[in-house]
Each structure stands twice: as structure tokens, then as C-alpha cells.
Amino acid sequence: MYHNSLLEAQDYRFPKRPPVDIVFRDIRYNVKRFNISKAKFESKDILHGLNGSFKSGELTAIMGPSGAGKSTLLNIMAGYVSSGVSGMVQVNGKNRSHNSESFRKLSCYIQQHDALRPWLTVNEAMTCATHLKLGFGIPMAEKRKLIEKILFMLGLEQKGNTPTVGLSGGQKKRLAIALEMISNPPILFLDEPTTGLDSSSCTQCISLLKRLAEDGRTIVCTIHTPSALLFEMFDQLYTVVQGHCFYQGPTKEMLPFLGDLGYHCPSYHNPADFMMEIAVGEYGADVGKVIKAALKKYYEISSRCIKLDSAFDDNDTPSLQSYGIGAKAEEMCKLRKEAEATDTSSYEENSIFTKTKPASLVMQFLLLVYRNLLMTRRNYFLLFCRILAHATIATIFGYLYIGVGPNANQVLANYVYLYGSMLVMVYTGKMAVVLSFQIEMESLMREHFNRWYKLGPYFLSVLVLEIPVQIFCSLIYVVISYHLTGNYVNFERFCLFAMFCITGSICAQAWGFFVGATLSVKLAVFIGPIVAVLFSVFGFCTRYADITPLFKWMWHISYYRASFHGLLNSVYGMNREDLHCPEQQIYCHFKNPVLFQKDMDIEHVDMQSNFILIVLIIITMYISTILVLWYKLNKRSSQSVSTMAESESYELSCSSALIPENPTGEDQPPQEQQQQQQQTPSIGTTDSSSASRRPKLQPLHIPAEPAPESASWNAASGLATANANGGGSTASSLAAARLFKPVTVGFKNLSYSVRNGIFRKG
Numbered sequence: 001m002y003h004n005s006l007l008e009a010q011d012y013r014f015p016k017r018p019p020v021d022i023v024f025r026d027i028r029y030n031v032k033r034f035n036i037s038k039a040k041f042e043s044k045d046i047l048h049g050l051n052g053s054f055k056s057g058e059l060t061a062i063m064g065p066s067g068a069g070k071s072t073l074l075n076i077m078a079g080y081v082s083s084g085v086s087g088m089v090q091v092n093g094k095n096r097s098h099n100s101e102s103f104r105k106l107s108c109y110i111q112q113h114d115a116l117r118p119w120l121t122v123n124e125a126m127t128c129a130t131h132l133k134l135g136f137g138i139p140m141a142e143k144r145k146l147i148e149k150i151l152f153m154l155g156l157e158q159k160g161n162t163p164t165v166g167l168s169g170g171q172k173k174r175l176a177i178a179l180e181m182i183s184n185p186p187i188l189f190l191d192e193p194t195t196g197l198d199s200s201s202c203t204q205c206i207s208l209l210k211r212l213a214e215d216g217r218t219i220v221c222t223i224h225t226p227s228a229l230l231f232e233m234f235d236q237l238y239t240v241v242q243g244h245c246f247y248q249g250p251t252k253e254m255l256p257f258l259g260d261l262g263y264h265c266p267s268y269h270n271p272a273d274f275m276m277e278i279a280v281g282e283y284g285a286d287v288g289k290v291i292k293a294a295l296k297k298y299y300e301i302s303s304r305c306i307k308l309d310s311a312f313d314d315n316d317t318p319s320l321q322s323y324g325i326g327a328k329a330e331e332m333c334k335l336r337k338e339a340e341a342t343d344t345s346s347y348e349e350n351s352i353f354t355k356t357k358p359a360s361l362v363m364q365f366l367l368l369v370y371r372n373l374l375m376t377r378r379n380y381f382l383l384f385c386r387i388l389a390h391a392t393i394a395t396i397f398g399y400l401y402i403g404v405g406p407n408a409n410q411v412l413a414n415y416v417y418l419y420g421s422m423l424v425m426v427y428t429g430k431m432a433v434v435l436s437f438q439i440e441m442e443s444l445m446r447e448h449f450n451r452w453y454k455l456g457p458y459f460l461s462v463l464v465l466e467i468p469v470q471i472f473c474s475l476i477y478v479v480i481s482y483h484l485t486g487n488y489v490n491f492e493r494f495c496l497f498a499m500f501c502i503t504g505s506i507c508a509q510a511w512g513f514f515v516g517a518t519l520s521v522k523l524a525v526f527i528g529p530i531v532a533v534l535f536s537v538f539g540f541c542t543r544y545a546d547i548t549p550l551f552k553w554m555w556h557i558s559y560y561r562a563s564f565h566g567l568l569n570s571v572y573g574m575n576r577e578d579l580h581c582p583e584q585q586i587y588c589h590f591k592n593p594v595l596f597q598k599d600m601d602i603e604h605v606d607m608q609s610n611f612i613l614i615v616l617i618i619i620t621m622y623i624s625t626i627l628v629l630w631y632k633l634n635k636r637s638s639q640s641v642s643t644m645a646e647s648e649s650y651e652l653s654c655s656s657a658l659i660p661e662n663p664t665g666e667d668q669p670p671q672e673q674q675q676q677q678q679q680t681p682s683i684g685t686t687d688s689s690s691a692s693r694r695p696k697l698q699p700l701h702i703p704a705e706p707a708p709e710s711a712s713w714n715a716a717s718g719l720a721t722a723n724a725n726g727g728g729s730t731a732s733s734l735a736a737a738r739l740f741k742p743v744t745v746g747f748k749n750l751s752y753s754v755r756n757g758i759f760r761k762g
């Protein structure tokens with residue numbers, strides 16, 4: 001039944017999209033890092049001038065050894081990384097800046113970690129994503145039909161009511177693709193979509209991508225050592241080794257290419273494995289030689305394209321033989337020419353996608369609130385813990401300081417209770433959210449990058465849920481402990497007490513959001529409490545007069561101090577009547593609470609300005625958090641490092657975009673050199689200075705030994721690989737044998753049942 005439905009699903013096709021071709025040239029990526037031991041910034045080149053193209057209707061695999069730069073290239077192509085990138089990317093013959101917003105409308109990027117919302121069912125996740133992406137311009141019935149078709153096509157139609165947490169790895173991958181297919185993007189980038197999947201799930205996943213590519217999409221994915229079967233399913237292969245292009249071209253031509261260089265794949269050997277072995281220098285392979293040959297081949301194909309281009313321009317139907325190119329190459333150039341003529345702005349005719357506009361900001365906010373509520377309802381344990389913690393600690397504090405409120409001889413005990421209450425409010429408020437953005441960041445990055453929603457509605461939707469929860473928890477604490485400690489005098493004082501507890505707690509929460517959004521997990525859990533402790537010192541047992549002038553400003557901006565003084569004043573200030581003194585006590589110092597206020601230097605607490613200070617800090621922290629998140633989500637796009645801005649539109653023929661600078665200067669027929677020179681000025685017309693400044697391709701430098709981590713990785717995976725000097729497989733096999741001893745693990749009568757998507761033992 002399931003297989004039948006899968007077969008039927010294969011008949012469904014998404015509406016065809018106009019072709020989108022991507023051409024890139026001289027892509028370099030450089031990172032700068034601060035070296036603590038050398039006390040200076042160091043720069044490292046990750047990609048060394050990659051050239052190539054990804055074409056519509058084709059499924060392209062980016063392969064290469066670990067750490068070669070596959071994900072980096074994919075990140076740059078998807079526009080996910082722009083800082084530190086140089087070079088040129090063209091989309092249908094038009095320049096794209098590395099942070100192009102319009103390109104993001106055409107593409108989607110599915111990263112290695114699916115970062116799905118675990119507590120939403122497949123249907124809920126799809127429905128939310130559909131509303132967000134397609135807006136409300138089309139009827140719900142049409143949306144439902146679309147969701148059904150997508151789920152059907154991806155073989156998830158029977159999983160509609162399963163929470164994402166209950167899906168298998170392969171199903172999660174398919175759901176991640178399904179969510180992005182809602183907007184039917186013509187370009188899909190996927191980072192290692194098959195990682196963690198078994199062989200049949202891998203095959204399903206790649207066949208799905210192949211089918212999507214056949215519908216005219218440009219699909220590019222990184223992949224690690226595919227099986228021979230999977231390898232054959234890719235149309236094109238782009239191999240990266242140590243930041244250089246090692247091979248690019250049709251998958252089927254990879255073995256002949258290596259064969260021409262003298263590296264022959266043994267019979268019955270997986271071609272993908274063979275290529276990886278050559279890439280790490282097995283069989284005594286000279287990696288530098290292969291990289292040079294790949295560049296030369298690329299250059300030759302591009303030069304031939306120029307010839308065809310000029311022939312097309314002259315309306316001269318070229319004869320294949322006269323240009324020395326095969327039918328495939330001619331077809332490729334023709335298609336590219338057509339694609340260039342396609343204007344990306346006139347996409348999407350006559351499909352439901354044309355009638356759609358993403359949800360408005362208000363609708364985004366409402367949808368995200370609804371989604372948060374759904375997730376909280378499913379995963380209520382955390383909420384339950386928060387409520388229980390407040391009630392428990394209120395009961396403990398209440399019994400510890402029971403009845404101290406009205407007694408003059410227990411003022412100090414009450415003072416400690418009030419201080420402790422502030423501590424509870426601050427820590428529970430802050431620590432409950434300090435990690436929320438850390439945990440959320442991957443999902444937020446994915447959804448925001450793929451244009452599901454804007455940051456504003458997202459942040460508001462988080463606050464709309466978190467603030468009421470914090471208010472509710474604080475109230476539980478206040479009601480229980482306030483009454484047990486006997487501090488209740490009248491309703492007005494109670495309201496003021498509750499107000500300062502709640503605002504102090506919300507302020508700490510706002511600080512928590514800010515710290516969580518700014519720092520890494522390790523720093524956030526450390527710095528968050530430190531900041532709270534620092535501010536808590538001011539106002540508690542530290543009188544303003546005693547603070548050194550250097551730190552007086554901290555007293556003024558301490559929200560902790562403002563809330564604490566608010567609490568004290570609500571209990572002992574505002575002309576409170578005399579406190580109760582035990583009859584046997586001869587001298588009762590704090591009978592008049594004003595004396596206590598004087599001793600503590602808080603007899604003139606301005607409740608209004610304290611409240612305003614807290615509110616101002618809350619607003620400041622919210623704004624700071626949004627700015628930090630905005631920077632994090634957009635920092636990839638914050639630096640336009642492209643030598644040519646997207647807005648600078650100029651015509652550049654596909655062939656000139658494809659031509660790399662000749663690496664060696666050799667092997668180039670004089671006529672081709674001349675043609676290249678004729679083409680080069682067209683780049684210069686946009687930015688002649690930047691074009692001339694563009695770095696030359698670096699001389700190939702392949703380190704004598706691979707990075708240590710790649711060696712150990714190879715050993716760990718049991719791959720018969722060796723260092724670039726060609727140490728042979730024996731070395732790494734021995735290393736593997738030395739590193740790993742056999743371990744036997746046994747299990748017996750192990751069973752699991754799944755109920756409502758929750759795994760239960762037994």
C-alpha cells in the first residue's frame with residue numbers, strides 16, 4: 001500500500017519553473033582569526049579561486065575529502081556566507097552580489113541539521129509553513145491540496161499526524177525538503193542530505209532530488225562517498241580538494257578524465273571511492289596535477305563556448321566539427337544562452353505561486369504565536385517545571401520566614417526574605433530564557449534565511465508567550481510567600497509588591513534574552529548569573545553613600561536595586577503604622593519602620609522613577625536583543641564583498657563569465673588568447689579597477705601532508721586512504737588498527753513502543 005502510494009506520487013510533478021543557471025568565477029574565501037598565542041590576527045584561505053557552473057535541470061553533487069571546502073562553497077553559492085568572499089557569481093547571466101536578497105527568493109537552502117520543530121506534527125509544520133510562505137491570498141482548500149501533493153510526492157502522506165520528533169532520519173530530511181518545496185523554488189541547495197541515512201533512504205532522497213531536477217530545477221548538494229548506484233544518479237560532479245577544483249563535469253566523464261591522467265579505476269571499484277582515493281593521494285596520485293588538468297579542461301570548454309557564442313550572435317549555425325565540440329557541449333552552450341535571455345524578474349506565470357504573497361507582518365506574528373502555543377501544548381513539561389519550581393520555593397521561603405512581616409524584632413529576617421525573593425525573581429526570569437536563542441538559533445537561521453518570516457514578528461511571538469508565563473510564575477511565588485510571611489497589610493501594598501516582583505523578573509528575563517542572543521552557550525550560562533550578582537550587590541547592604549564614586553553609576557542603572565527598593569518601600573514605607581513588638585522586649589528599635597529605612601538609607605524611595613527605570617531597561621534590552629539577532633541573522637550579508645554590486649547591471653556573455661584566467665599561459669592557442677582579451681574588457685566596463693585588482697589564480701600549492709584531522713577521520717572511518725605523498729592504504733589501515741580496539745556490545749529483549757510520538761521504554 002505504502003509502496004503503491006509512493007509509485008503514484010512519482011507521477012505528480014511540481015509546476016515547471018523557468019531555468020536558472022548559476023555561473024561562478026574565481027570564488028575565494030578567506031577567514032581571519034585571532035591567534036591568542038601569537039597575539040595577532042591570522043588569515044586563512046579556504047577556497048582558492050573556484051570556477052564553475054550549476055545548471056538547471058541537473059542534479060549536481062559537490063564532493064571532496066573532509067575539510068576540503070564543500071560546505072563553504074555551498075554556503076557561498078546559497079548566499080549564506082558573504083563575509084570574506086570574493087569573486088563573481090552570475091544568475092542567468094546577471095551578476096549576483098554574495099548577499100543577494102532577490103536570489104534568496106529563487107532559492108532555498110537545506111542545511112545538514114534539519115533544525116525542524118520537534119513538537120509539531122508533519123501536517124501542522126506544513127500548514128504553518130504554507131500560511132507563512134504563501135500568505136492568505138489563496139483559498140485554504142488549494143493550500144491543503146498542495147500540502148497533500150507535496151507530502152504524497154515525498155512519501156510522507158501517512159505521517160501527517162506524526163510529531164516531527166517521531167520521524168526517522170530519512171523522513172525528517174524529506175520533511176525539511178517538503179517544507180521548502182511549498183514555495184516551489186527553482187534552485188535548491190542541500191548540505192549533505194544523505195548523512196545519517198541508510199542506503200534505501202539515501203536512494204529515495206537522491207531519486208527525489210533527481211526528479212525535482214528533471215522538472216527544470218537547479219539542484220546542488222554536497223555528499224560524502226555515495227555508493228556507485230547513488231553516484232550514477234548525479235548528472236554533474238564538482239569535486240573540491242583543499243579549496244581547489246579537482247574535477248567538474250558530467251559524472252560519467254570523471255573516470256575517463258582521471259584515466260587520461262594515468263589513474264585507472266580498478267574493475268568493480270566504486271568510482272566515487274576511487275576519485276576520493278585519488279583526491280587524497282592514494283595510488284601515488286599527484287593531486288596538484290589533477291587540479292591543474294581540471295582547470296585546463298574547464299578553460300578549454302569555456303573557450304569553445306566563446307566560439308559558439310560568437311557564431312550564435314552572427315546567426316551562423318555552427319557546424320559541430322568546425323568548432324571541435326561534441327553535441328552535448330553544443331547543447332549545453334545553447335541552453336545557457338537561452339537561460340541568459342530569461343529575465344529572472346518575469347518568473348512564475350500561471351501557477352498558484354504567482355497569486356501568492358508571503359503573509360503580512362501581523363499574520364506572521366499571529367501564525368508564529370499559534371505555532372508556539374501548539375509546541376508548548378505538546379511539550380508542557382518545561383512549563384510545568386517552571387510553575388512547580390516557583391510554587392515550591394515560595395512554600396519553602398514562606399515557612400522559613402513564617403510570620404516575620406508584622407514583627408519589629410524580625411525586620412532583618414524579613415529583609416533577607418525580600419532580598420531572597422528578588423533573587424528568585426531575577427534568576428528564574430533570566431535562566432529560563434538565557435539558552436532559548438542558543439537552542440532556537442539553528443531553526444531560526446534556517447527559517448529566516450529561507451524567508452519564512454521577518455525577525456520582528458518572530459521576536460514578538462516569543463515575547464507574547466514568555467512574558468505571560470513569567471508573570472504567572474511570579475504571581476504564584478508572590479501570592480504564596482507573601483501571605484505565609486505575614487507581609488499582607490492591604491491590597492495597595494500587595495499590588496505594589498507584586499508589581500515590583502514582576503517587573504524585576506521581566507527585566508531579568510529581558511537581560512536573559514540579550515545574554516542568550518549575544519554569547520555562546522558556555523559564556524551565557526556563566527556571564528548571565530555574574531551580571532545578576534553584580535547588580536544585586538547595589539542596594540542590598542550597600543548604601544549609596546558608601547559606594548565609591550567609580551561605581552555609583554551602577555547603583556543608578558541597577559534594575560535589581562530599583563526593584564528591591566520598590567519591595568522594601570511597599571512593605572515598610574508609605575507611612576506604615578508601627579510594627580508589633582513582643583511584650584517582654586524592653587527595647588524595640590524598629591518599632592517605627594522609618595528607623596529601619598533610615599538605617600538602610602532608603603527612606604526616600606521614589607517608586608515612580610524606580611518603575612520607569614525598570615521599564616526603560618526592559619525596552620533597551622529588547623531592542624538590543626533584536627539588534628544582536630538581526631546582526632547574527634544578517635551578518636553573512638552585512639559585508640558586500642563582491643567586486644560588483646548586484647545593482648550594477650551590465651551585460652556579460654555567458655562565455656566571458658565562464659573564462660578563467662589562464663593558469664599557466666600555456667596550451668592556449670593565440671586566437672583564443674585574443675578572444676579572451678576581447679572579452680575581458682566587458683568585465684571592466686562594470687568596474688574596471690576592481691576587475692584589474694581581482695587576484696590572479698594562485699599557484700597551486702598542495703601541502704605535502706594532509707591536515708591531521710583528515711588523517712584521523714580517514715582512519716576512524718576505516719577508509720583506505722593515505723597522505724598526499726601517497727603513503728598508500730597500509731599506513732592508514734595500520735593507524736586505524738592502532739587507534740581502535742574491537743569492542744563488543746550486547747543487548748537482549750530490547751523493545752520500544754511509541755505513543756503520541758513519545759518514545760517509551762518497554
Ligand SMILES: Nc1ncnc2c1ncn2[C@@H]1O[C@H](COP(=O)(O)OP(=O)(O)OP(=O)(O)O)[C@@H](O)[C@H]1O
Pocket residue numbers: 031033046064065066067068069070071072073
Ligand atoms: N569560519 C571559519 N573559520 C575558520 N576555518 C573555517 C571556517 N569555515 C571553514 N573553515 C575551514 O575550512 C575548511 C573547509 O570547511 P568545510 O566545512 O567547507 O569543509 P567540508 O568539505 O564541508 O568538510 P566536511 O565534509 O567534513 O563537512 C575546514 O578546514 C574548516 O575548518
